[in-house]
Amino acid sequence: MTDQPTLRDGDLVLRPWTLDDSDVTRPLHDDEIARWFDVPAVTPTADEHRDWIRRTHVEWSDRSKVTFVVQWQGQAVGTVDVRVQDPGVGVLSWAVYAPFRGSGLAWRAVRLLVEWAFDELGLERVEAHVNPDNRASVSTALRAGLRREGRLRGNASLAGVRQDTLVLGRRRDDAHPDTRDGFTAMLDSTLPTKRAIAQGVLRSVSGHVLLCELVYKREWDLPGGGVDRHESPAACVVREVREELDLVVTAGPLLAVNWLPALHGWGDATVFVFDLGTVDTDVIERAHLQQREIRDVHWTRPEDWDGRVAPYNVRLLTALHAHDGGTIYLEDGTPTA
Numbered sequence: 001m002t003d004q005p006t007l008r009d010g011d012l013v014l015r016p017w018t019l020d021d022s023d024v025t026r027p028l029h030d031d032e033i034a035r036w037f038d039v040p041a042v043t044p045t046a047d048e049h050r051d052w053i054r055r056t057h058v059e060w061s062d063r064s065k066v067t068f069v070v071q072w073q074g075q076a077v078g079t080v081d082v083r084v085q086d087p088g089v090g091v092l093s094w095a096v097y098a099p100f101r102g103s104g105l106a107w108r109a110v111r112l113l114v115e116w117a118f119d120e121l122g123l124e125r126v127e128a129h130v131n132p133d134n135r136a137s138v139s140t141a142l143r144a145g146l147r148r149e150g151r152l153r154g155n156a157s158l159a160g161v162r163q164d165t166l167v168l169g170r171r172r173d174d175a176h177p178d179t180r181d182g183f184t185a186m187l188d189s190t191l192p193t194k195r196a197i198a199q200g201v202l203r204s205v206s207g208h209v210l211l212c213e214l215v216y217k218r219e220w221d222l223p224g225g226g227v228d229r230h231e232s233p234a235a236c237v238v239r240e241v242r243e244e245l246d247l248v249v250t251a252g253p254l255l256a257v258n259w260l261p262a263l264h265g266w267g268d269a270t271v272f273v274f275d276l277g278t279v280d281t282d283v284i285e286r287a288h289l290q291q292r293e294i295r296d297v298h299w300t301r302p303e304d305w306d307g308r309v310a311p312y313n314v315r316l317l318t319a320l321h322a323h324d325g326g327t328i329y330l331e332d333g334t335p336t337a
């Protein structure tokens with residue numbers, strides 16, 4: 001049986017736990033560690049801690065889990081481990097003792113462990129399951145080069161309270177986190193994504209605005225819809241009008257950008273409203289409406305909107321009606337300036 005190795009990155013060393021480490025490290029367990037590992041006692045008893053160290057040796061021998069002391073400038077400052085869950089997949093865990101936190105030791109230790117696990121344990125993927133409120137651990141995982149992959153709702157409990165879990169992962173064939181591609185992918189995985197909606201204003205020769213009566217909601221709305229991934233808002237409104245009304249339009253000038261706050265279970269959204277020009281009303285009468293979404297279309301004037309159009313859209317349409325050129329910026333249908 002081979003001995004568990006010692007790994008080095010400058011002044012940071014990962015080495016196997018020994019029973020001699022117990023007296024020094026046991027009192028360093030604090031309520032942060034107890035909280036996030038959901039253990040009742042902050043400081044383990046001497047017996048518990050020594051049993052835990054012995055268990056790390058057994059786990060090394062069958063390679064079910066590999067645990068290292070994190071040693072920095074000669075002192076034991078924390079622990080990192082990788083549990084082999086499925087062949088090729090390792091689940092990471094870490095802790096740095098309170099006096100040593102905030103110096104970038106955690107992510108360096110995790111990075112060193114991950115590189116070794118890919119090279120020597122032959123893992124294809126590592127992942128970490130982190131409570132979303134554990135901000136230091138989320139940062140640790142990202143800086144170690146894991147990408148945020150998703151959020152499992154209510155799959156864990158902490159102190160008896162149901163909790164979500166963030167899953168962060170790195171595959172062996174991912175671009176290395178030190179490369180531009182790897183860094184970009186890591187950052188991209190964690191930046192907010194916003195819903196974008198593109199809509200268009202089609203006017204009749206007599207100045208009426210076209211609104212759609214929809215199958216799935218009561219209020220009439222401008223034609224348009226949700227912008228797809230990697231689709232521009234302008235391309236979206238052209239596609240949506242083709243799909244909904246069977247009409248070929250060109251996205252003209254941007255009339256308004258309207259930010260909508262979260263409402264009725266929907267997240268917030270940014271609406272881009274384009275000028276689609278003026279058409280003869282019979283163009284629409286000849287159009288084929290997409291029955292699945294559009295019940296009917298109506299040429300409207302301001303007096304038709306109240307009661308038929310959602311209040312935030314009445315505000316938008318009213319602002320557009322009063323506006324004479326350029327792009328207006330609105331929040332919830334109201335101009336901010």
Ligand SMILES: CC(C)(COP(=O)(O)OP(=O)(O)OC[C@H]1O[C@@H](n2cnc3c(N)ncnc32)[C@H](O)[C@@H]1OP(=O)(O)O)[C@@H](O)C(=O)NCCC(=O)NCCS
Nearest residue numbers: 032036094095096101102103104105106107135136137139
């Ligand atoms: C998570 C932990 C290991 C981080 O250790 P650390 O050595 O302080 O980590 P680092 O110095 O590498 O800092 C990592 C990041 O966390 C940030 N951070 C540290 N403490 C923080 C806090 N209380 N709140 C928010 N961010 C925090 C740091 O600023 C850094 O972020 P940055 O890279 O964006 O600057 C340590 O806090 C710990 O042991 N916590 C208890 C055990 C635990 O939660 N384990 C994980 C279970 S999944």
